[in-house]
Amino acid sequence: MSAASAQDSGKLSPAVAAEINKYKQELQNIAVKIGDLETEADEHGLVIDTMKPMSGDRKCFRLINGVLVERTVKEVLPALEVNKKGIKDVIEKLLEEYKKKETAFKEFQKKNGIQQTNSANIFGIDTAWVGAGLAVLRQGARRGAELARRQLLVSMEIPSKDKSYQWMLIWISQQNQINSRKLASMSQQTSWLQKSILKAAMPRQLAVETSFKQHDNGSVSTNFNLVPGQGKHIFNYKGRWIQIERLRETKMVDFTTGSPWETITMTTLSRDRDVFDDILTKAREFALAQQVGKTVLYTSFGPEWRPFGLPRKRRCLDSVILDDNVSQTILNDVHDFTRNGQWYDERGIPYRRGYLLYGPPGSGKTSFIQALAGELEYNICILNLSERGLTDDRLNHLLTVAPERSIMLLEDIDAAFTKERDQSEKAGYQQSMVTFSGLLNALDGVASSEERLIFMTTNHIERLDPALIRPGRVDMKVFLGNATPSQMRRMFTRFYPCDEQLAESFVDKIRDKSISTAHLQGHFVFYKHSAKAAVDNTDSLLTQNYKSG
Numbered sequence: 001m002s003a004a005s006a007q008d009s010g011k012l013s014p015a016v017a018a019e020i021n022k023y024k025q026e027l028q029n030i031a032v033k034i035g036d037l038e039t040e041a042d043e044h045g046l047v048i049d050t051m052k053p054m055s056g057d058r059k060c061f062r063l064i065n066g067v068l069v070e071r072t073v074k075e076v077l078p079a080l081e082v083n084k085k086g087i088k089d090v091i092e093k094l095l096e097e098y099k100k101k102e103t104a105f106k107e108f109q110k111k112n113g114i115q116q117t118n119s120a121n122i123f124g125i126d127t128a129w130v131g132a133g134l135a136v137l138r139q140g141a142r143r144g145a146e147l148a149r150r151q152l153l154v155s156m157e158i159p160s161k162d163k164s165y166q167w168m169l170i171w172i173s174q175q176n177q178i179n180s181r182k183l184a185s186m187s188q189q190t191s192w193l194q195k196s197i198l199k200a201a202m203p204r205q206l207a208v209e210t211s212f213k214q215h216d217n218g219s220v221s222t223n224f225n226l227v228p229g230q231g232k233h234i235f236n237y238k239g240r241w242i243q244i245e246r247l248r249e250t251k252m253v254d255f256t257t258g259s260p261w262e263t264i265t266m267t268t269l270s271r272d273r274d275v276f277d278d279i280l281t282k283a284r285e286f287a288l289a290q291q292v293g294k295t296v297l298y299t300s301f302g303p304e305w306r307p308f309g310l311p312r313k314r315r316c317l318d319s320v321i322l323d324d325n326v327s328q329t330i331l332n333d334v335h336d337f338t339r340n341g342q343w344y345d346e347r348g349i350p351y352r353r354g355y356l357l358y359g360p361p362g363s364g365k366t367s368f369i370q371a372l373a374g375e376l377e378y379n380i381c382i383l384n385l386s387e388r389g390l391t392d393d394r395l396n397h398l399l400t401v402a403p404e405r406s407i408m409l410l411e412d413i414d415a416a417f418t419k420e421r422d423q424s425e426k427a428g429y430q431q432s433m434v435t436f437s438g439l440l441n442a443l444d445g446v447a448s449s450e451e452r453l454i455f456m457t458t459n460h461i462e463r464l465d466p467a468l469i470r471p472g473r474v475d476m477k478v479f480l481g482n483a484t485p486s487q488m489r490r491m492f493t494r495f496y497p498c499d500e501q502l503a504e505s506f507v508d509k510i511r512d513k514s515i516s517t518a519h520l521q522g523h524f525v526f527y528k529h530s531a532k533a534a535v536d537n538t539d540s541l542l543t544q545n546y547k548s549g
């Protein structure tokens with residue numbers, strides 16, 4: 001109760017004063033409720049106006065009791081309109097209730113001989129209207145600001161699901177690096193204002209995106225990319241100021257990947273709207289330029305393929321030394337396949353070709369596939385059959401949506417399905433739920449008419465179910481064994497180009513030994529500075545006992 005109200009009711013009996021205050025409170029509550037509902041009806045109107053021009057099939061989401069429900073515009077729009085009408089009806093009813101209460105209050109005042117003074121109006125009914133009036137004023141200001149924003153500013157939203165999302169993050173971080181370099185190189189003559197503006201535009205909240213790169217020798221290097229963190233950042237591009245807002249929805253998740261839903265919204269003055277096209281093009285060009293001359297490795301992420309780490313420098317096919325002609329035979333076969341799409345099409349044969357590279361560990365199976373991808377200018381999709389939650393449907397889908405010009409790689413296929421598989425097929429591989437027949441169907445490429453190159457590797461061909469490697473699923477089986485004398489010689493001369501004579505001595509010392517090409521590589525790396533030491537120390541190659549110094 002306010003002081004003025006207490007003073008006013010001080011001359012009345014406590015019961016009457018309490019009744020008066022009750023009336024005032026009830027009237028005020030109704031007025032505030034009306035104000036809130038007006039705001040809600042207004043917000044419904046905004047959503048309806050935004051959705052109306054959209055196609056009815058477009059998806060939209062609503063959070064109901066913490067559960068995200070997916071709907072389409074055509075389902076939601078009528079519901080919103082019904083809701084809005086419902087709110088308006090409630091407002092009408094509340095107004096009637098208000099009027100009734102107001103009349104009852106007046107009668108009560110009359111009955112108790114209370115004069116309806118100005119103070120009564122100020123602290124009673126009118127105060128209620130002040131509450132409603134404030135709500136209306138607040139709405140007015142909000143609408144005004146919204147209108148000004150719509151007229152003067154233009155925004156572009158990029159959801160994390162969109163391909164350009166990662167491009168944008170990388171591009172923005174690159175812009176920041178350019179700005180930092182600019183700042184560092186600014187001379188003493190540069191005005192204080194110019195420096196301050198550039199400094200102010202540098203983002204203060206950064207997020208780190210780490211990428212790993214595994215080198216052929218097994219070492220891993222890490223690259224930290226600083227990208228703008230959550231929140232708002234401002235930067236200048238070609239003389240235009242652009243606000244970037246990176247938002248993470250805490251209650252919304254991307255159902256397909258389980259990751260939080262994120263968006264980047266760029267806002268600029270509406271007269272500068274063309275700048276968005278320019279930025280998107282630049283971001284895409286920048287991202288693609290990083291891939292030129294490189295092999296992109298993809299892994300599955302939910303139902304889609306995502307780049308894994310940074311694109312790798314292409315490996316030259318000559319650097320993988322297989323037995324005589326093996327490399328060329330596979331390359332010719334792949335070329336023959338990729339150039340004859342129409343031939344497959346005319347005969348109704350699924351346009352796919354499967355290869356199985358088998359042999360002991362370290363014979364160059366994976367290295368060859370990577371080098372082949374580089375030679376063909378293809379990328380590699382690594383399919384991990386043991387991935388948690390992988391199902392037959394998702395496997396089929398992944399094979400269907402694999403990026404164009406990519407090799408599908410299934411490594412160590414024996415670990416997934418062997419001859420002794422569970423005949424009931426109930427059990428999938430470890431945590432994945434892929435069944436053997438699901439894998440066969442996916443490999444047959446029933447769902448795909450696109451070109452599909454599939455490579456599998458194994459150390460144990462004898463463990464594989466014949467159904468998996470029958471012609472049509474595996475069209476070419478190639479054995480990559482331990483180093484033959486020819487491979488030993490060629491590897492030696494690759495590491496020590498001018499030492500033909502020493503190469504012969506080296507081969508003579510180990511020709512009848514079972515040594516993998518990976519071991520040979522390790523030996524040459526250890527004696528990289530001396531071909532003679534590599535020949536003199538072939539014992540360490542056999543014993544794997546290398547002493548430093």
Ligand SMILES: Nc1ncnc2c1ncn2[C@@H]1O[C@H](COP(=O)(O)OP(=O)(O)OP(=O)(O)O)[C@@H](O)[C@H]1O
Nearest residue numbers: 216319320321322361362363364365366367517518
């Ligand atoms: N034939 C080869 N020519 C050149 N380098 C080779 C060859 N074989 C193996 N290497 C080298 O040995 C290392 C391991 O090779 P890679 O991973 O390709 O063997 P792998 O046959 O796939 O082995 P695993 O069966 O264990 O997967 C790589 O660094 C690679 O450069």
